[in-house]
Amino acid sequence: MKPSAFATICTQNSDAWKSDWDVYLNAETLNKLSMKCMVDEDLIKRSCFYYNCDYIYNQTEQTPQVKWVMPLGVRTSHKNYGLQYCPFCLIEDGDRPYFRRHWRLGFMTCCPFHQNQLRDRCPSCRNPINIKRPQKPTKRALYHPEDIAHCSKCGFDLRRTEYAPALPDEYEINRINFTQSSLGYGNAGNLDFNYSNLYFEGIRRLISFLVCSPKGEKLFLHLRNKLELHQVYHRELIGHNVEPERLEIGLRRTALIMIYYLLRDWPDTFVDACKMNRLTSHLIKTPYLEFPFWVIDALFFHLQHPKYSVHGEEKNNIIIYLERKLGQTIKPNQISRYLNHYFSSSTQITEEENLDENTNNNDLIT
Ligand SMILES: [Zn+2]
Ligand SMILES: [Zn+2]
Structure with a gap:
């Protein structure tokens, strides 16, 4: 039935x-x-x-939602392409074809066994794959297990889908994602993960920034150009607050290839690309979202503004200027506070170590 x-x-x-x-x-x-x-x-x-879902997502148990799983739903106004398939896996199933769990996950776009691109819709009529309501030939009284290998709208046998090879990088990142989500650990680029959910949390934040956030557009276009990807990209078509698993398959594919490129020598290429596009950590980091350690490390140890170092002469001039303006002498123990104030509270400064504090301070006081 x-x-x-x-x-x-x-x-x-x-x-x-x-x-x-x-x-x-x-x-x-x-x-x-x-x-x-x-x-x-x-x-x-x-x-x-x-x-x-422990291997892919930190469940808060507050909603029945599981990140990375693509929504299927039944709304007719907006079609959800939440179920992908590999025609060759379906062929190998013989007369008992079934749909794999990993075909439901947004970080999968190609088959880790056959190296071909997954499909998320019927190649004949372009409708989403719907295995909840399969059709059977009218002359047949009963359903047959093979019915779910056919498009529920036009009857096309999905096992006859043409072979579309995945790009080598796309295959590699899919293999990483498949392994990590099956084993609960693994590596990616130059990083080892004892807990795969930290890997998935990180690439989720990166894809969200790259593709779903308007702030990431420059970096996206930079990488697309660099990797010679020809993904059609119109920010306005992506919409607001879109999550990676809701992205169209072509965009997910492109985003994954970019992630693979960035992870190979993490965080060097990422940091260079951010600097080239004048992206600072506060643009990428969203205060109410948690970032796993390996992304935080890149953002805060490599991307934050370098500390401004004050040269002795500059320091003296600033103090003289402030004293003149305030009409009072600044005591040695107040200097740091006044310098911080001068450079505004958001700029962290360090005073040069080799500065002879006493001489300068005496000079100031006299
Ligand atoms: Zn396959
Ligand atoms: Zn169809």
């Missing part, structure tokens, strides 16, 4: 099938499914991202 009909029968709720069951099932649905199918609840939970 259709998964949508199955969901209705199990839950006695005709809307139940509309939510993404592979992402989250509430206690009531879990219980009903378990009772009707005679399958242990824990076993059902294992197939939901929500209960098994």
